[in-house]
Amino acid sequence: xxxxxxxxxxxxxxxxxxxxxxxxxxxxxxxxxxxxxRQRVLAAAERLGYRPYGPARLLRGARSTLVxxxxxxxxxxxxxxxxxxxxxxxxxxxxxxLHLVWQLGTEDDRSAAMxxxxxxxxxxxxxxxxxxxELTQQFSVPVLPAFPGLPGFLGxxxxxxxxxxxxxxxxVLAYAAPPRADLEPTSEIRWQAIVTEARRLGLAHPVxxxxxxxxxxxxxxxxxxxxxxxxxxxxxxxxxxVAFTVLAAAHDAGIDVPGRIAVxxxxxxxxxxxxxxxxxxxxxxxxxxxxxxxxSVAQVARGEEGRDxxxxxxxxxVARASS
Amino acid sequence: xxxxxxxxxxxxxxxxxxxxxxxxxxxxxxxxxxxxxRQRVLAAAERLGYRPYGPARLLRGARSTLVxxxxxxxxxxxxxxxxxxxxxxxxxxxxxxLHLVWQLGTEDDRSAAMxxxxxxxxxxxxxxxxxxxELTQQFSVPVLPAFPGLPGFLGxxxxxxxxxxxxxxxxVLAYAAPPRADLEPTSEIRWQAIVTEARRLGLAHPVxxxxxxxxxxxxxxxxxxxxxxxxxxxxxxxxxxVAFTVLAAAHDAGIDVPGRIAVxxxxxxxxxxxxxxxxxxxxxxxxxxxxxxxxSVAQVARGEEGRDxxxxxxxxxVARASS
DNA sequence: CTCCGTCGTTGACACGTGCAAGTAGATCGC
DNA sequence: GCGATCTACTTGCACGTGTCAACGACGGAG
Numbered sequence: 001x002x003x004x005x006x007x008x009x010x011x012x013x014x015x016x017x018x019x020x021x022x023x024x025x026x027x028x029x030x031x032x033x034x035x036x037x038r039q040r041v042l043a044a045a046e047r048l049g050y051r052p053y054g055p056a057r058l059l060r061g062a063r064s065t066l067v068x069x070x071x072x073x074x075x076x077x078x079x080x081x082x083x084x085x086x087x088x089x090x091x092x093x094x095x096x097x098l099h100l101v102w103q104l105g106t107e108d109d110r111s112a113a114m115x116x117x118x119x120x121x122x123x124x125x126x127x128x129x130x131x132x133x134e135l136t137q138q139f140s141v142p143v144l145p146a147f148p149g150l151p152g153f154l155g156x157x158x159x160x161x162x163x164x165x166x167x168x169x170x171x172v173l174a175y176a177a178p179p180r181a182d183l184e185p186t187s188e189i190r191w192q193a194i195v196t197e198a199r200r201l202g203l204a205h206p207v208x209x210x211x212x213x214x215x216x217x218x219x220x221x222x223x224x225x226x227x228x229x230x231x232x233x234x235x236x237x238x239x240x241x242v243a244f245t246v247l248a249a250a251h252d253a254g255i256d257v258p259g260r261i262a263v264x265x266x267x268x269x270x271x272x273x274x275x276x277x278x279x280x281x282x283x284x285x286x287x288x289x290x291x292x293x294x295x296s297v298a299q300v301a302r303g304e305e306g307r308d309x310x311x312x313x314x315x316x317x318v319a320r321a322s323s
Numbered sequence: 324x325x326x327x328x329x330x331x332x333x334x335x336x337x338x339x340x341x342x343x344x345x346x347x348x349x350x351x352x353x354x355x356x357x358x359x360x361r362q363r364v365l366a367a368a369e370r371l372g373y374r375p376y377g378p379a380r381l382l383r384g385a386r387s388t389l390v391x392x393x394x395x396x397x398x399x400x401x402x403x404x405x406x407x408x409x410x411x412x413x414x415x416x417x418x419x420x421l422h423l424v425w426q427l428g429t430e431d432d433r434s435a436a437m438x439x440x441x442x443x444x445x446x447x448x449x450x451x452x453x454x455x456x457e458l459t460q461q462f463s464v465p466v467l468p469a470f471p472g473l474p475g476f477l478g479x480x481x482x483x484x485x486x487x488x489x490x491x492x493x494x495v496l497a498y499a500a501p502p503r504a505d506l507e508p509t510s511e512i513r514w515q516a517i518v519t520e521a522r523r524l525g526l527a528h529p530v531x532x533x534x535x536x537x538x539x540x541x542x543x544x545x546x547x548x549x550x551x552x553x554x555x556x557x558x559x560x561x562x563x564x565v566a567f568t569v570l571a572a573a574h575d576a577g578i579d580v581p582g583r584i585a586v587x588x589x590x591x592x593x594x595x596x597x598x599x600x601x602x603x604x605x606x607x608x609x610x611x612x613x614x615x616x617x618x619s620v621a622q623v624a625r626g627e628e629g630r631d632x633x634x635x636x637x638x639x640x641v642a643r644a645s646s
Numbered sequence: 647c648t649c650c651g652t653c654g655t656t657g658a659c660a661c662g663t664g665c666a667a668g669t670a671g672a673t674c675g676c
Numbered sequence: 677g678c679g680a681t682c683t684a685c686t687t688g689c690a691c692g693t694g695t696c697a698a699c700g701a702c703g704g705a706g
Contacts, residue, residue, distance in 0.1 A: 004463060006692055017656045022694060030695095032653065051463065054438040055378035056692035059661050066438050068424070080403065087396035090427050101391070101424040101439065104413050115377040115389050116424065116439040140327060140374065215596065241594065248597040269594075271564065273538065274571040276599040329662055340686045345664060353665095355683065379662035382691045649706085656699080666689085674681070 005050045014044035021045070025052070058117055067093055067297060068118040069102045069146055070125075081267050082124075085147070085286055092294035098301055119301040122146040142300050148293070149310030154186055155193035156313035157266045157282045161236040162197040164280070164317040170234030170262050173198060173206040174225060176246055178238045179213045187238050190266075194236055207232055211245055218249040226255065233261055234323075240265035240272050240281055247275055247322065262323040277321035284315045328373045337367035344368070348375070381440055390416055390620060391441040392425045392469055393448075404590050405447075408470070408609055415617035421624055442624040445469040465623050471616070472633030477509055478516035479636035480589045480605045484559040485520040487603070487640040493557030493585050496521060497530040497548060499569055501561045510561050513589075517559055530555055534568055541572040549578065556584055557646075563588035563595050563604055570598055570645065585646040600644035607638040 007025075011018040016037065023031045024041040044050075058064055069086060090100035098119070121143045147153070165173060175194050177187045191208060198206050207229050212218045226232060237243035243265030250257045257263055257277055265272060265281040272279035292309045300306035330348075334341040339360065346354045347364040367373075381387055392409060413423035421442070444466045470476070488496060498517050500510045514531060521529050530552050535541045549555060560566035566588030573580045580586055580600055588595060588604040595602035615632045623629035 004692085008692080018693085019656060019658095019695075020654085023655095026694075028695085031655095034654075037654080053382075053692055054440050055381040056661090057694070058378040058438065059376075059382055059663090059691090060693045060695090061661065062694080064438050079406075083402075083406065087427050090396070094428070099426065099438070101426050103422065103424050104410050105417070115381065115387050115422070117377050215601070241597075244594055244597040248599065248601075251599045271567055271592075271594050274567040276571065276574045278538070278571075327662085331662080341663085342665080342686060342688095343684085346685095349664075351665085354685090357684075360684080376662055379691090380664070382661090382693090383663045383665085384691065385664080647706105649704105651702105651704090653702085654700095657697095659694105659696085661693090663691090664689105666687105668687075669685085670683105671685100672681105672683075675679095676677100 004053065005048045007050065007052065009048055010041065010045045010050050013048055014040045016041065063301065063303075064117050064119040065097055065099050065301075066116055066118040067098050067100045067120045067122060067301065068116065069100060069122045071102070071104060071146065072124065080269070082147075085290065088287065088290045089294060092290050093297060096294060096298035096301075098294075098298060117141075120144060120297055122297070144297065144300060144306070147311060148308065149313070150186075151189050152313035153284065153311035154189045157284060157315045158190040158193035158236065159197045160282050160315040160317055161264050161266065162194055162201065162203075164264060164282075164319070165234035165236065165262055165323065166201055166203070168234070168258075168262055168323050172204045172229070172231040172233055174229070174232045174235045174261075175206050175208050176235055176237045176242050177208060177210045178242050179210060183238070190236075190238055204231070206236075211242055211249075213245070215245070215248055215252065218245050219252040222246065222249040222255065223253045226261065235261055235263045237263065237265045240267045240269035240279060243272070243279055243281070243322075244275060247277070247279065251276065258321070258323050264317070264323050268318055272318075273320070275322070280320045280323035281318050282315045283318050284312055286312065288312070327376065328371045330373065330375070332371055333364065333368045333373045336371055337363045339364065386624065386626075387440050387442040388420055388422050388624075389439055389441040390421050390423045390443045390445060390624065391439065392423060392445045394425070394427060394469065395447065396427045403592070405470075408613065411610065411613045412617060415613050416620060419617060419621035419624075421617075421621060440464075443467060443620055445620070467620065467623060467629070470634060471631070472636070473509075474512050475636035476607065476634035477512045480607060480638045481513040481516035481559065482520045483605050483638040483640055484587050484589065485517055485524065485526075487587060487605075487642070488557035488559065488585055488646065489524055489526070491557070491581075491585055491646050495527045495529075495552070495554040495556055497532055497552070497555045497558045497584075499558055499560045499565050500531060500533040501565050502533060502536045506561070513559075513561055527554070529559075534565055534572075536568070538568070538571050538575065541568050542575040545569065545572040545578065546576045549584065558584055558586050560586065560588045563590045563592035563602060566595070566602055566604070566645075567598060570600070570602065574599065581644070581646050587640070587646050591641055595641075596643070598645070603643045603646035604641050605638045606641050607635060609635065611635070 007018050007021050011021045014021065020037065021041050024033055024038050025045065071082065086102060093100050118141060121141055123143055124146045162173065175191055177191065194206055207225065209221060209225055212221060235246060237246055243263055246263050247257060255261065265279055268281045268283035272281050289309065289311050296306040296309045330341050330344050334344045337344065344364050347356055347361050348368065394405065409425060416423050441464060444464055446466055447469045485496065498514055500514065517529055530548065532544060532548055535544060558569060560569055566586055569586050570580060578584065588602055591604045591606035595604050612632065612634050619629040619632045
C-alpha cells in the first residue's frame with residue numbers, strides 16, 4: 001500500500017509531531033491546543049485528504065462502530081418485513097454512532113467477520129438454537145438475537161387475525177399453512193396461537209390446510225376444504241403470500257370472498273391493497289421495538305449489559321374488502 | 324481487551340516462537356515444518372480457541388476479503404430484484420474468497436467503511452453520478468458500480484414488453500409510470516425504450532400515463548385513458564407493482580383484461596402468478612451476469628484491472644393470462 | 647535572581663500480525 | 677576433517693494509531 005496517507009504525513013506537512021496531530025483530530029479534551037496550531041493541523045489534513053485507518057485504531061484498542069447482522073439470503077418476496085426492520089434498525093443505530101452491515105448467506109462462515117471485527121453480532125438464529133452458541137464462541141464478541149421474542153411476535157399477529165374474523169362475525173376458522181418446509185417452525189407457532197385463541201373465545205377447533213404453491217392445486221384444495229367443512233367461514237393465512245394464493249384459488253373456483261369465506265393475511269404487504277378483493281391483513285408497528293432495540297445494542301457495544309427488548313406481541317388489523 | 328487470545332499465547336502454549344506459529348497457521352510453503360511441531364501448534368491453537376485478529380493482519384498489509392455494497396434502504400417490495408442480485412452475488416464472491424457485506428442507507432456516511440477497510444466498494448450510484456466520484460475519493464479503495472449497464476438492462480426489459488405485446492396482436496400501446504418521483508430517471512429510460520421500439524416496429528406512438536398509487540384514482544385514470552384513446556389495446560407497466568395497480572383498476576372499472584387491454588409488468592414478482600388475472604411479466608436471468616461480475620470484482624480486489632461486465636440487456640417474457 | 651507551575655509539544659510504547667533475516671545444529675560432499 | 681548445504685527454528689522489524697510521561701519555554705511569585 002503506497003497510496004495511503006498516514007498521520008505521519010499530516011504531521012510532516014504541518015511541521016508538527018504526530019502526537020499533536022492525533023490530539024487535534026480527536027479533539028482530546030485533556031490537552032490544550034492553541035487555535036493557531038489547531039488550524040494548521042486541520043488544514044494539512046484537509047490538503048492531504050487524510051483519513052485515519054480503521055484497522056490501526058482498532059488494533060490500538062478503539063471500540064468498533066460496526067454491528068454485523070447475519071441472516072440467510074433474501075429469497076422470498078415476503079422477507080421484506082425483515083428487510084424493513086433491518087433498514088430501520090440501521091438508521092436507529094446510526095444515531096448511537098454505530099454502523100449496521102448485513103451479511104447474507106449461511107451463517108457458518110466464520111472467517112467473514114474476522115476482517116471487520118464488529119462490536120456486536122446480530123444473528124437471525126434464535127437464542128435457543130445450537131448455531132447461536134457456536135457463534136458466540138466463534139467471534140470473541142457478544143452475539144445477540146436479531147429478532148428477540150419472535151415467537152410472541154408471530155403468535156400475536158395470529159391472535160389478532162382470529163379476533164378480527166370474530167368481529168366480522170365469523171365463527172368457524174381455517175388456517176392456511178405455507179408449502180415450504182423450512183417455514184414449518186414459524187407456521188407451527190402461528191397455528192398453535194390460532195388454536196389457543198379460538199378455544200379461548202369458545203370457537204370451534206380450526207381446520208388446518210397446507211396450501212400448494214400451484215394455483216390449480218390450491219384451487220382444488222380450497223374447493224375440497226369448503227366441501228368437507230361447509231361451516232368454515234373465515235380463513236387465517238400464514239402470511240400475505242399464502243393469502244394471495246387463497247384469493248387466487250377462490251377467484252378461480254368461483255368462491256365469493258368475503259361472502260362465502262373471509263380471508264386475512266399477515267405482513268401488510270403493499271400488494272395486498274391491490275389484490276382482488278383488497279386483502280385484509282395484520283400490521284405490526286415495529287418502530288418502538290427498533291428504537292429500544294437499537295439502544296440495547298448500543299449498550300452491549302459499549303460493554304454494558306444490554307436490556308432485554310422484545311418484538312411487540314400485539315398487532316393491528318388492517319381491514320379491507322376480503323373480510 | 325483482556326480476553327483476546329493472541330498468537331503469542333499459542334506460541335507459549337506450544338513452547339515455540341510466535342513466528343513458527345504464524346508459519347504453521349498460514350502454512351507458508353517457503354518453510355519446512357516437521358509434522359510433529361505442526362500438530363503441536365495446531366493442537367495448542369485449537370485448545371486455546373485462537374482466532375487471528377483481522378485488523379492486525381490488515382495493518383500488516385494483508386488484503387481485505389471484504390466487499391462493501393452501498394445502497395439506499397429496502398423500502399419497497401419491488402426492491403426484491405436488487406435483493407436477489409445481492410444475495411446471489413454474495414454467494415458467487417464467496418467462491419473467490421471474498422465476503423460481501425451490505426450497508427443500507429444514505430451513501431454519504433463516509434465513516435462507515437472506515438472500520439471495515441474493504442477491498443472493494445460497490446455503489447448503487449451509477450458511474451456518471453457525482454456521488455460516485457466522491458466515494459472514490461473518500462475511500463482509498465476502488466469503487467465499482469453495483470449494477471453496471473443498468474440503463475441497458477432497464478431498456479432491454481421494456482423492449483421485450485413491446486415485442487411481446489406485438490406478438491399478442493396488440494398495436495397501440497400505453498405506458499404506465501410509477502407515481503414516485505425518485506423513480507423518474509429509471510422510468511424515463513423505460514419510456515424511451517418503449518417509444519423507440521414502437522417506432523422501430525412501425526407502431527403508433529405510445530401513450531404515457533403516470534398512475535396514482537390510490538386505487539380509486541387509478542381506476543378513474545385508466546377509464547379516462549381508454550375513453551380518450553379507444554385504440555389503445557396493450558399496456559406496458561413500469562414494473563409489477565404498477566402492473567398490479569393497473570389490474571386492480573381494471574377490475575374495479577369493469578375493464579376486461581386481456582380482452583379490452585393486455586397488461587404486462589416487469590420483474591417477475593412471485594405474486595404476479597397469483598394476480599387476477601395472472602400477470603404477464605418480464606424476467607431477466609442475471610446468473611451469468613452475477614458470476615462474471617463476481618470474477619471482475621475479485622480481480623479488482625486483487626489489484627488488477629477488472630474486466631467490464633454489464634447487466635444483460637436481453638430479457639424473457641413470462642406469458643400469463645393478462646396478455 | 648531563583649523556584650515552580652502551566653502551556654504547548656514531543657518521544658516512545660503498545661496493540662497483534664506477517665515475514666525477512668539470522669542462527670544453532672545436523673547432514674552432506676569431497 | 678572441514679566448509680557447504682540444509683533443517684528447524686527464533687529474533688526483530690514494520691504496519692498506523694492513541695496516549696502516557698517527559699521536556700523545554702515562559703511567566704509570575706517570592
